[in-house]
Amino acid sequence: MQKNKKKIPLHVAIIMDGNGRWAQKKGKIRSFGHKIGFKAVKETIKFAIKNNIKVLTLYAFSSENWKRPKLEVISLLKLFLFTLNNEIENLNKYNICLKVIGDITFFNKELQLSIYNAEKKTIKNSGLTLNIAANYGGKWDIVQGVKKIIADVRNGYLDINQIEEETFSQYLSTSTLLPVDLVIRTGGEKRISNFLLWQIAYSELYFTDILWPDFNKFIFQDAINYFSTRKRRFGGFIEDQK
Incomplete structure (x- = not known):
């Protein structure tokens, strides 16, 4: 019974879905949901640190999200910029190393600079690695990987x-x-939804109806508890043990 309690995932990736619907249910504009969703992000990070999770990857903005209403996209990117510029002190306080994955060349120069600055200022931190997927797509990731391999072969x-x-x-x-x-x-x-397609080939999957702004440490713990019950075979066979 004790070993299940120790079975903690080292790398958790989260698709943070439901901000817009959460806001609409409350009669608010969709961008309001993203602002409240940021509070859930902070609570999620605290939980990850407390439970010794080594890497937390958050799907913040997909390459398909550009298709959303223009005002919502602008609001989301402004929130991202504000967060990068105002949370560096907290990232360093809690020894968090920030990484951003995705094609950031689509972002304006100000946002790109803030990304580089935040990564540089937290690069030496040795605690939780906070991996933000921004303008990210799993297919894009694979294609750019193929291009790099071709270049190295040539x-x-x-x-x-x-x-x-x-x-x-x-x-x-x-x-x-x-x-x-x-x-x-x-x-x-x-x-x-085109998230880490190569990387999650053998990951455990946990789905919840909870909209992202309502995500909290109790739901996160439910997901961890589910993970602890899984027997990971990685395509092979493990004989059941009692």
């Missing part, structure tokens, strides 16, 4: 016969991170 840095699954993983945006153990999706949808 330049003679890599022999094509050396390319294995592990080799390819080193060309993805998560190359320096631990494998994803658990994926949590809020908001009631049961799909991956």
